[in-house]
Amino acid sequence: MPDNNIPIIKRGVRSAAPRILSPELRNETSRAFLSIKNQMVAEFLGHPITVEIMAGPDAPNISGTLGGRGNLFSFIGFEEGDDPIKPILDLLYSSFVQFNGITPTGIVSSVFIPTADEIFNETPMPWATGRSWTFGIERGISGLGWYLNQSGAGRSGGGLQASQQIAAAKFKNTQYISALLNKYTKLFQSL
Numbered sequence: 280m281p282d283n284n285i286p287i288i289k290r291g292v293r294s295a296a297p298r299i300l301s302p303e304l305r306n307e308t309s310r311a312f313l314s315i316k317n318q319m320v321a322e323f324l325g326h327p328i329t330v331e332i333m334a335g336p337d338a339p340n341i342s343g344t345l346g347g348r349g350n351l352f353s354f355i356g357f358e359e360g361d362d363p364i365k366p367i368l369d370l371l372y373s374s375f376v377q378f379n380g381i382t383p384t385g386i387v388s389s390v391f392i393p394t395a396d397e398i399f400n401e402t403p404m405p406w407a408t409g410r411s412w413t414f415g416i417e418r419g420i421s422g423l424g425w426y427l428n429q430s431g432a433g434r435s436g437g438g439l440q441a442s443q444q445i446a447a448a449k450f451k452n453t454q455y456i457s458a459l460l461n462k463y464t465k466l467f468q469s470l
Contacts, residue, residue: 304386305378311470312376312390319392319463320371328416328455332357333364344416344451345423354426355412356405356440363412366401367456376470390467395457416455423448 323329327342331351338350345354357363370393379387399411
């Protein structure tokens with residue numbers, strides 16, 4: 280074979296390689312995406328805020344947001360039997376990867392995960408429309424000084440709001456949804 284055909288062969292291999300390898304690259308990208316998505320969901324489910332809220336009105340304040348007084352489920356005022364974590368899980372589980380095409384260097388894909396604002400919109404305070412409890416976890420929720428932790432009381436069955444301030448207490452803001460999504464956006468971008 281003459282040497283002057285080598286550049287033509289190299290160009291042909293380079294242009295055909297992505298098409299030939301596309302199914303394998305797509306499968307590998309899909310597996311990597313699913314692995315990162317599962318890590319994201321697991322980290323969310325293991326976060327102290329999530330664990331505390333999922334445990335319901337009788338849970339201890341493992342998140343430390345209330346200074347050990349009561350728990351987030353009853354302080355936020357969820358109804359007994361509510362599942363405030365479900366809308367967040369639904370959004371996290373709806374994350375997906377989309378394959379957009381083939382280039383000479385590989386495949387092009389886009390990853391779609393919920394934004395913090397989408398989660399904030401799906402997590403309203405049970406007593407204040409227009410406010411988000413997930414946003415409040417990060418920026419603060421007022422009223423801790425009026426919160427009375429009492430088993431069997433209030434809509435949650437674990438506390439109620441007193442008519443006057445009963446303690447000098449301040450809610451401890453905690454990184455939650457925004458930090459999780461920022462971390463995993465970076466990991467997904469590495470795909």
